[in-house]
Amino acid sequence: MPKRKFKGNPPTISEGDVALHWDENADLWTEHVRKGWDSYREHLNNPAFLEFIGSIECKKILDAGCGEGYNTRIFAHMGAKMTGIDISHRLIEHARRAEQKEPLGICYEVASFTDLAVFAEGSFDAVVSTMALMDSPDYEKAIREIYRVLRKQGDFFFSISHPCFMTEGFGWVTDRKESKPSLIVSGYFSKKQSIERWQFSEVPEDIRKDAPLFAIPRFPRTLSEYINTLIQAGFTLKKLGEPRPSVSECRKYPYLQRWRDSGAIFLHVHCVKS
Numbered sequence: 001m002p003k004r005k006f007k008g009n010p011p012t013i014s015e016g017d018v019a020l021h022w023d024e025n026a027d028l029w030t031e032h033v034r035k036g037w038d039s040y041r042e043h044l045n046n047p048a049f050l051e052f053i054g055s056i057e058c059k060k061i062l063d064a065g066c067g068e069g070y071n072t073r074i075f076a077h078m079g080a081k082m083t084g085i086d087i088s089h090r091l092i093e094h095a096r097r098a099e100q101k102e103p104l105g106i107c108y109e110v111a112s113f114t115d116l117a118v119f120a121e122g123s124f125d126a127v128v129s130t131m132a133l134m135d136s137p138d139y140e141k142a143i144r145e146i147y148r149v150l151r152k153q154g155d156f157f158f159s160i161s162h163p164c165f166m167t168e169g170f171g172w173v174t175d176r177k178e179s180k181p182s183l184i185v186s187g188y189f190s191k192k193q194s195i196e197r198w199q200f201s202e203v204p205e206d207i208r209k210d211a212p213l214f215a216i217p218r219f220p221r222t223l224s225e226y227i228n229t230l231i232q233a234g235f236t237l238k239k240l241g242e243p244r245p246s247v248s249e250c251r252k253y254p255y256l257q258r259w260r261d262s263g264a265i266f267l268h269v270h271c272v273k274s
């Protein structure tokens, strides 16, 4: 794949570009995630998602867009027989190295979830995907492929940034009279692809100032696009989840309070191959 560098945002972002960006993010992402600096994952998203999916013991599961395997290892510890795929070679290298160090029986492959030709139809009891499907330009193709590799009545669970709140014009305002920040949502219907640049909020101050930012391609979609594509592929929708921090979680992690008061940062989806 040719190496390309973008200044600002390219007009359209291909799957090859996504792979390139994630290869460049891979070392930093792996280090910071493993240090526990992805606080939203640790304190809100993962606890809610693990409850959402329930027991997965002994199930043969594909993790689509597994990254360096942080969550894949959690699913393996829960007793599932895991295969992880990711489009980034570098992230899969990190995942394989972790597997060599502490074998959990996880098999990793470099592949796109839009082309799962390496797996036969009906290969898996379930597919999980955490925070990856909104990072791909071709959601529809991904859903068709995921449907194909699932067995009949197989479960598909995924998490994404909540499309209704994490919009192009997302931001916070604090009213003069109110001390609480309020969420602003705009540009919900925008189709503008972009490269988001940020770092985890838990990165310690002394490291933060010199650490490069992740460059993450984003492909906005509406809620109806996400859900209708599942239905058109043949899935039956079972359940949606919108994790809301509890009072005690907010006491422990005060930065979560705004997500208790204002809106949902993540959307969890469960559907079944009918």
Ligand SMILES: C[S@@+](CC[C@H](N)C(=O)[O-])C[C@H]1O[C@@H](n2cnc3c(N)ncnc32)[C@H](O)[C@@H]1O
Pocket: 015, 018, 019, 022, 064, 065, 066, 067, 068, 069, 070, 071, 085, 086, 087, 088, 091, 111, 112, 113, 114, 129, 130, 131, 132, 133, 135, 136
């Ligand atoms: C935000 S990261 C999440 C990684 C992992 N699921 C986790 O929760 O730690 C998004 C991941 O999606 C992967 N990705 C994006 N497009 C993909 C595609 N078409 N096929 C497979 N992986 C893809 C990226 O390489 C990246 O690892």
